[in-house]
Amino acid sequence: MTKYPEKIADEQHLEELLSIPSVETIEMFSRIDGDIIFLGIAGKIGPSLAWMAKKASEKASVKKRIIGVSRFRSEEERKKVESYGIEIIRGDLLDQSFLESLPKVKNVFFLAGMKFGSNGNFPFTWAMNSFLPGLVAKTFKDSRIVAYSTSCVYPLTTIGSGGAKESDTPVPIGEYALSCLGRERMFEYGSNTNNTPVAIIRLSYAVEMRYGVLVDIATQVKNGQVIDLSMGYSNVIWQGDSNDVVLRSLEHASSPAKIINISGEEEISVRSVAEEFGKLFGIEPKFTGTEAATALLINSKSTYKLFGKPKVSVSKLISWIADWLNEDRRLLGKPTHFEVRDGKY
Template sequence: MSIKILYEKLLEPTQSLIESIARLDGDIVILGVGGKMGPSLAKLAKRAVDIAGVQKNIIGVARFSEPGLKDELEQEGITTFTADLLNDSDLQRLPNARNVLYLAGTKFGTTGKESFTWAMNTYLPGRVAEKYKESRIVVFSTGNVYPLVSTESSGANEEQAPLPLGEYAQSCLGRERVFQYFSQQHQTPILIYRLNYANDVTYGVLSDIALAVKNQHPIDLRMGYVNIIWQQDANEIALRSLNHCSVPSKILNVTGTKKLSVRQLAAEFGKIFNREPVFINSEQETALLSDASESRRLFGEPPVSVHQMIEVIAGWINEGGRLLNKPTHFQEREGKF
């Protein structure tokens, strides 16, 4: 089976998602559809709607600075709106919808652009929460709001008090707090979706490690353990989470089932690429780790295994597949992005 066919098979909506979409009333707006996860999320939602046989518009909103993306989504049957969400007139002219997936935000380049980071990640959520106060909203956030925890633990769960390190993570906690405030003010059902780390063939922790091994670049082991999840599985959980929004806001960790050793992941790619991984530094006693037990209780185990992810990502890289060239910086321990 070719890598392209294998990859396409890993993008098919599950029966659980199709049934969840069928139960969901109203259209779905995806704010920030132009980011890393947005296009695949919109396409997955549209495929699930079509298979379920229900009438539901999927609406994608972004600046659409990437050439061709707007046309690509429209060809899939997704309605698009070009908008700068920080421009209030753009925001207010957007269509209302029963369901909102909030993906807008900024991470990389935070250092030196702190004011823009806070405007995007903390000011804008208040404007969106007012605009969509009659909707249910899944708010994408990050496990970076948690402190580094012992690598001997199962990771931070949703009861762990946030302790964000650096202005990016602080602004993300600000995003959460603003949405939580407006959830109470307007009785808006919300779910805070704390994700780390999504992986696709085009980007992610696994791609970062694979490329480093293949190109014989050193891998920093100070962040010696990671959580990962296949992007399609993360997208599915986001869509199914629309049925779990609540007042007060529900917080949900979203990631894979296992704590994974960076050293061992590199060794697996080393076998495939016939390369000896190059390491620098050594594993520290803490890492950014999340416990996603509640997500598994609600949605079950993520279907795509680590082995499947490694196989398809390595094959994609070997065949020269397109990459986003946006490193995750998962090794960062000081909160500077």
Template sequence: MSLAGIENEDQLELALSEPGPEAIAAMRDVPGDIALLGCGGKMGPTLARMALRATEAAGVSRRVIAVSRFSDAAVRDRLESWGVETCSGDLLDEEFLRSLPDVPNVIYMAGRKFGAAGNLPLTWAMNVHLPALVAQRYSDSRLIAFSTGNVYGTVDRRTGGSVESDEPNPVGEYAMSCLGRERMFQHFSDVQSTPTVLLRLNYACEFRYGVLVDLAEQVASGQTIDLAMSYVNVIWQGDANSRTLAALPLAESPAKLLNLAGPEILRVRDVCERLGELLGHPVRFTGDENDDALLNSAVEADAQWGPPRVGVDDLLQGIAAWLQRGGERLGKPTHFEVRDGTF
């Protein structure tokens, strides 16, 4: 899959929602409508659109329903223009949650990270209490729930990254609450026999946001790059979307854990130097490099579906070209460099 020629947001969102063969196969094999809860964020809209496109490519019919507060009305309008149905409301409102359509497939994307330290009770409500409510509301559905590689804690890069069988070691209340989210879905998967997959994501990236965009913006503006978090792995959001849909047939009870990440462990220094070449800017660094970082191993997912369609250098070239032409950014830094778990 080539990212060359993407010059505007319409083209970008078309690329982000292009389903891979694994997503099309899943939409053929898994019957019924799909609801995406917390669909108004960075990843949800193109995932919903991909579900529709994969459904059409599979030659089947289904409703795709996006649920969010939709604080940005333009996101809701865009989803509806693509043919996605929308429901607007607060998922923490149990009456609203009960009013949502009964569907056999649910993708849970709601959560709180940015500003988590500023209102920790709300962080725990969103990341632990709400998953319990959703798991009970959709006890008879197939559930895919997003988690994060932060639950593992940092590991030595020479290990190849954390694998699904590793014991969690979360640092900070955000990561702890994310482990709490997993435990709620695991508990209700056990007691209700709800087929579930928990996706531990590190890190989805496109042209408007993500770790590589954060680094590219720092390079372009002449900032000094802090090397404290010296390694990272990323995955093109379009590939993360496709693998999310492909995970639906894998849902089982007890809940299945699956890492969602790129296949390579990237050295931040090397990434920045490559971005410096592409952007025509010198790069300055500060701090000592560390061998440990928040890293996921994608070995299991890659064995299931093969390597991602988009390689890292293609992504770097696309991001650099996007920045040089003044392309839109979401203004939502990942804070991947945080080592103490405070977001």
């Protein structure tokens, strides 16, 4: 059982915590066959997810190629991933000849996608979120595939209802969410056509110290900004917990594709979280609007039955984030736009 610190010292400490594999993940790595490739590794989640896989492989005393693929917009980004012992392949996944040149390993994690700035750039959004998954599903038809999706494919649900379940019919709001459903359908088509084992991860707001819903709220409080309460509730999960479940989802990939909701247990109140940050910062939060009767919420109970519940609590995350901001440490500057209700990101 991981013992978590009272505070997180710096970014290196944070990355180490995000990439600690559970005993169950290490045991899984001793069972699964084949090497692993992470497509679109250079985003917010990819580096720590791949590092966790590398650590799990080493702790299980098995030799696997752990490969990360991305355009890598900066050398700093590439060097960080490489420092974790990840084999790097640099290129554009939308270049079909490049995609087809990649090693056809047994296990594929698909992390590529477009969200921020999607409104007004819809052709590229659809290319990344729907066209590319079709290419990947065909190129890696003989692999196991775990593909990230999003809770945005679900409709808004009533507060206190427990949130949308995997069996609920998707009702995406806006073109971004539609393109994400397109991503899922392409992987489902590939799974059905080629009998490819696929797991689709509907993630609702992974959180760490540099980005996420809680960081958005904390930043608004600290900067004296007015907080919109219309999307008054949300789900969040420590990214380390999410990473662990995503890796373990390999063993649950199936044909037809398996949908897996991943988030925390609580329907967190934006108002209550802001007030808690206000106490920690000594600042009175400012609000506008009132909580709507619905919010973008998901139900992860079936996931807990498979993998157990998240290990890091919301209260622990709030404490860590408050300390991080009080120390003026670096943020990624990538707001989640969790407050958006019309699907325009």
